[in-house]
Structures are given as C-alpha cells and as structure tokens.
Amino acid sequence: MTDPVLHLLRTRPELAETAAFPFDFDVSRAYHVEDVHLASGASLEPIAGDDTGGTYFLSGGTAVLYASSEGDAVLVADSVTEALEMLVRLPGWCEGLTADLDEEELRAVVRACDDEAREEFAPDLDAERAALIAGLGLPDRPLTELLARAEAAAARTEPDHLLLNSAELCAYRLPDAYRMCLRDIVLGPARAALERMRADGGAAPADPVARAGMLRAAQFDRRADDLPLLRALLAAECAERTERHEERGLAAVLVALHGRDEDVPLLREATSGRVTDARGAVAWAQAEDASRYGQDPAAVTDLTWADLAHRQGLTGHARTALIRMLDDTGPDAVRLRELSRALEGIGDHAQAARAQFNLLSLQDTPTGRASEAYVLARLERRKGDLAAAGRALERARAAVGSGGPPPDERTAGWHRRGLGRLITEQHLELALAAAEAGDSDLAHTTMAHARTLLGLIAKESAKRLAPLSGRAAWAVAALRKPRP
Template identity: 70%
Template sequence: MTDRVLELLRSRPDLAELTAFPFNFDVGRAYHVESVHLASGASLEPIAGDDTGGTYFLSGGTAVLYASSEGSAVLFADSVGEALEMRVRLPWWCENISSELGEEELLAETREADEEAREEFAPELDAQRAALITGLGLPERPLVELVALSESAGRRTEPDHLLLNSDELCAYRLHESYRQSLREIVLAPGREALERLRSGDADALREAAEDAVLRAATVRAMWHDRRDGDLPLLRLLLEHENARRTDWYRERRLAALLVAAHGRPEDLPLLRAATHGEVTDTAGGVEWAIAAVPEDSEFTWVELAHRQGRVEHARVALIRMLDGTGPDADRLRELSRALERLGDHAQAARAQFNLLSLQETARGRAVEAYVLARLERLKGDLAAAGRALERARAAVGTDATEWHRRGLGRLITEQHLELTLAAVEAGDANLAKATMAHAGVLLDRIAKPSVKALGPLSAQAKWAVAGLRRSDG
C-alpha cells in the first residue's frame, strides 16, 4: 500500500524541500551508510535521511524505523504521516521533550526551542511549519499525544523491527527503556491463567489441563509467585503433567518440587510418579525440593517463547545474546543449536563459525565444521558450506579410526552428498563435481555399514552429477 504522505513528498518538491530543511527529513538522501535488513525478513525501504547520516526506513510496508549512522535503531512512528507530524511539531532542536511533561509544559518547551531556532537558522519557521501542516494534511493533535505515540512506537521496535547489519548479522542497538523482558512476555499468559485458577475459574482449569504450553507457563508463574493456598492447584497441574507427558519435562519437575516442598504424606504417590521414584518419603521429598532448586536461564525463556509460537521474540533474544557472547564455546554451541531450531540458519552459522574458531582438537574442529557446513548449506551459502567441509576433512585427515568413531565419517560424508545435490540444483557445476569427488574418496574410507546406509543418497548425488556431465557434453 502506498503511503499518501510519502507520495506527496515525492511529487511535491516544495514540500520535500521544507521537510529537508529545517526539519531534517530529506527524501533526497534515501540511503543508508551500510547494508541492512530486518531480522523478521519483512520489507525494508529507505525513504529519507538526516544530516547526521541517519536514515528513515519504511519498515514492514507502513511503519517508520529510524537508524542512526552509529548503530542504533528504533521504531519511530506507525506511518510516514505520523513521523512527519512528530518531526514538524516536535523537531530535533526540542531537546527537553519527555512523557513526564504535561501539555502546557510541552508547549512551553517547544516555544522556547523554536525561538532559538528562529534566531539561529530558521527565521521563517512559523510559515514553514504551517505550509507543511497544510500541504501534507497533518493533524494538529495535542503534544502529549504525539509524545505518547513516539514512546509507544519505540517500545514496539522488537521483535518485528529489529534491524541487522547484513554483512555481520549483528543487531542495531535499542535503548534499554524500549527493550522488552522476554521473561515477562512468556510468563504473562501463565500469570493470567494463575489468577483465574486462584479465583476458582473452572474454564481456566480445563484450558490448563488441555494445553501443555499454557500449563508450562502457569507452573512457571506459580514458581515465581508461591502461595500456601496453591497446593490443591499444584496437585491438579502435576496430575495433568503426569497424565500428559511430553518431551518437555522441566515444568513437571518444577510442579513436583512445589508439591514436595509442602511435605504432605498424601502426595507421595503423585510425587513418585512425577519423579520416577526419586522421591520415596515425605522428609526426603522436602530435602529434595530444597536441594534441587533449578536456576532459570535466558534459554529457559527462549524455549518457552518458541513453544508459545513467539518465534520472533525468541529470535530477537537469541540474536541479542549472540551479539554479547565472547569466546565461550558452551554458550556459542547452545546459541547455534537454539537458532537452528528456530530455523534461523544464518544466525546459527554465525554462532557456529565462532564456535569452530575455539576448537583446540582435531575432532572438535571436525565435528563443529561438519555442523557449520550443514548450516551454511541450509542458509543457501553453498560456497561457504564447501569451505566448512574442507576444514572438516583437514581436521580429520586420513586417520581411519577417527573417521569411524561415533559415526563422524558418515556424517561428514553425508554432508558432502547433500551439498553435491544442492550445488546441482543451484546450477553450480564446478562445486557439485568437486564435492562429489571428495565424497567418493570418503565413501572408500568409512565403514561398510555407513556406506550402505548412505547408498540411496550417494546414488542420487552420482546421477545428479552425471546429468551435469551429459549436459556439458
């Protein structure tokens, strides 16, 4: 959908000249200092710039995102018209604008700042402002409303408008006052459900019983807001966890810890079932509850966000975590795997590349290079996948024992075959042929059971490369 105000600026040079000076929204410099994109994959179009090197983008087709030349970005407004209204009525020279000010205080601040602007560089400010308001059809709403709109937009920067440097994939900074706590976001449904449960809402109990994800958030909420009267509710939730066991066991354990802490003998059968016999008596259950207190980590909330379908929230959290992670192999590995589970192969590959650089053993380098090759292929960078496989081959060398150990040889060979097929599909004949040649050598080295298991994939790759050679001929 075309933005009306943006089209007016592009078709009316007189109005565009006024927005550029003195209001510093110049549609004539609609470009940014570096290549960027949104983490969400939504559309991003530079529409104007300012004299500091910052850029205004149309983000997701309608909203306006502002990115500075120094690596910070914030959602500025929900439309170009709203952005221009802010630029014209709360211009850059009004430095003391705050949501803590009332309407009269805001008017006083803008009058004082405007007076300085008239004296220093914009003697025709009043006429210029009036011409833009009229020419662009901007409303003249109260300043407190404009400030509130601006701050609301800023708080909605994440997750949908997270800006990334396209080369390094690092995120642009966002002021802490606009950042959202993932923990609070994912606990909110559980807290709401908990309040309904505590009020005796039968529908809330049915919903928690049927929805494992809601039940997980509810148990987490109870863990962080414990009340003596919650024991009957905890028993019911734990019974449902026992009856509807899923791959997600942590909340079942949390519920068991909360029940065990009450030390009631009548709960022993329930606790034995929940803990696979780990709790066998009341006193032991209390001791277990005290000693086995789990620690929440950032990954706890990422996992729960993913389960709740909040994929972009989880992605933002992981990217921010990756940006702040140094040479920590365990954390990088967890970040790589978590990002891959989200389907963000590019960010997973970034974490994996850093992880590979920390490996001190040949086996460590071979394993992590194999994973990197898979991620690079999945993100579509076949040349990078080929380089990663080269590093895997170099790490393992010709040591047959190392190739066979734990199936590493089979995994690396499989990646060669997968990359061969991907290269054929992409029309990269040179990469396909070279990778298949390496795969042939590897197939001669790995164990016979692995060769047999890879037989169908190997045959498919050989036929694909043979087809390339026929077409070359």
C-alpha cells in the same frame, strides 16, 4: 500504495525543501550508509535521510523506522504522516521532552527551543512550519498525544522492526527503555491462566506449552493453597511422557516442597524413584530448587524464555532475544553452542551459522574442529550459501585428515565413530543440494569426497546413508561434468 505525504514530498519540490531544512527529513537522501534488512524479513525501503547520515525507512510497508549512522534504530511512527507531524511539531532540536510533562509544559519547552533555533539557523521557522503543515495536510494533535505516540512506537520496535547489518547480521541498538522484556511477554498469559485455575479449580490444560507457562508462573508466585493445582499439573506432565523433562522436574519440586505423604507415589513416578518418602521429598526438592529453579525470574536464563516463546508461537520474539544475546556473547563456547542450536531450532539458519562460525574458531582440538565444522556446513547449506558449506566441509576433512593419516592421535578412528557418518552425511546433502542448484563444479567435487568417505566409514554407517547416497549420486550424474 504510496503514502500520500510521501507522494507530496516526492512531487512538490518546495515542500521537500522545507522538510529537508529546517526539519531534517530529506527525501533526496533516500539511502543508508550500509546494507541493512529486517530480521523479520519484512519489506524495508529508505525514504529520507538527515544531516547526520541517519536514514528513515518504510518498515513493513507503512511504519517509519529511523536508523542512525552509528548503529542505533528505533521505530518512530506508524505512518509517514505521523512521522512528519512529529518532526515538524516536536523537532529534533527540542530537548527535555518527557512523558511526565503536560500539554502546556510541552508547549513551553518547544517555544523555548524554537526561540534558540530562530536565532541560530531558522529565522523563518514559523512560516516554514505553517507552510509544511498546510501543504502536507498534517493533523493538529495535542503535543502530549504526539509524544505518547512516539513513545508507543519506540516500544514496538521489537520484534517486527529489528534492523540488522546485512554483512555481519548484528542488530542495531535500541535504548533499554524500549527493549522488549521477553520474560514478561511469555509469563503474561501464563499468569492469567494460573489465576483462572486458582479461581475455578479446573483441570490442568491438555496443552503442554500452556502447562509449561503456568508452572513457570507458579514457580515465581508460590502459595500454600496451590498444592491441588500443582498436583494436577504434575499428573498431567507424568501422563504426557514427553521428552521435555524440565517442566516435569519443576512440577515435582513444587509439589514435593509441600511434603505430603499422599504425593509420594506420584513423586516417585515423576522422579524415577529418587523420591521415596515425604521427608526425603522435601530435602530433594529444596536441593533442586536451590540449584535449578528458585523464585527469582531474573535468574532464569534468557534461553529458557526464548525456548518457551518459540513454543508459544512467538518466534519473532524468540529470534530477537537470541540475536541480542548473540551480539553480546564473546568467546564463550558453551553459550555460542547453545545459541547456535537455539537459532537453528527456530529456523534462523543465518544467525545460527554466525554463532557456529564463532564457535568453530574457538576449537583447539581436531575432533572439536571437525565436529563443529560439519554443523556449520549444515547451517550454511540450509541458509542457501552452498559455497560456504563446501568451505566448512573442507575444514572438517582437514581436521580429521580424511584420505591420509590423522593430524592428531585423538582423531584416530574417527571414520569408525559417529563423527565419520555425520561428516559423510553432510557431504552427500551438499552434493545433492548443489546438483539441484545446478552447480556442477561443487556437486561433482563434493560427491567425489563423499565417495571417498563412504569407503572409510563403518559399513553399518554407510548402509544407513545408502538411500541419501543413491539420490545424490543420481542427481550429480545428471549434471555435465566440469571441465578439467
């Protein structure tokens, strides 16, 4: 359903003309300077432009997002009606509008700026404003409420309205004042849960994600009388026996810092025997705390908060944080690898491939290039770009010299190691995907390389890949062979 104000602007030329000038909302300029999309995958429709090359979008169907031609984007309103009311009553030429002003002070600022606008470019401003308000049926809200709504909308830009350049996948900028603080979002519920456990002395939650949040909250808010609940959390972590050792280690540190003899058996279990007495427990915990934990939330990497947000079901928040981190990451191989794996973990294969492509470009050994190239192939395939996956596998083959002598003695024997199996597996996966997509050329070419690789790698590795090899071979055989 079209927003009623947008429908009026599209069907009433006189209203559209006034909205375009002097209020700079021109529905005849409903296009942007480059292809963009929302990271969330929600709908995005350009509805108007301004005289600087910026664009107003319907974001997610109803909200209004503004994107400048210089790479900034912010949510401005929850509806077109609200956006027009703001633009008409708090126009862009008004500077100095801040949330600490009261109603009369805001009106004074607007009057002063309007006086300048009348002198410089809009002599009929009062009549144009009145005509647009009446014609569009805009409400008459206090200016303080309008400004508060604008500020609240801007603060909701992330994660649902994060705008990306479609070609490069970089995020549009957002002022720091409106950027979400993932740490606070993750810790908010955890702090409340910790306070409840402190108040009622209840059992540790069965949910490991809830325990993880509570342990992080306790890490930054340490109290002498928390030992009983810390013991309960540590006991639950030990009983869980998950592959996630980070929370168990943190819980052990928080308990061990108290230095109680009665905690030694539990600490011995939690630390695989590293703690054997109370005095040693304190020394161990102090060293671990200094090197890995501490009491400063700002010292914890954003990757940790993104991981916990994803585990809490806040995938959009995690994605936003990881994309922002990737945009800010230079030629740092360690960080790029972490981001690639984290983005793949939340299912954003396109952004993971962006990080992986940059990581691959930093490799200076054949083994490194082969190892990162097959990962890139996996990500490109999962994001749906089969041709790019084929190019990545070509780089992997070139790095190890498959079918010929290795280009570097450090890659000698690659086919007998895990690297050979992993590269072969990605060839089979791509051949199968290409066959399912009906891409005969890519399917047959990739399968031919896969057969060569199957003849090179260790027999045990080829045996493990036999089921996948069979499926790929049947799928490719069903396709018509490409003409020579």
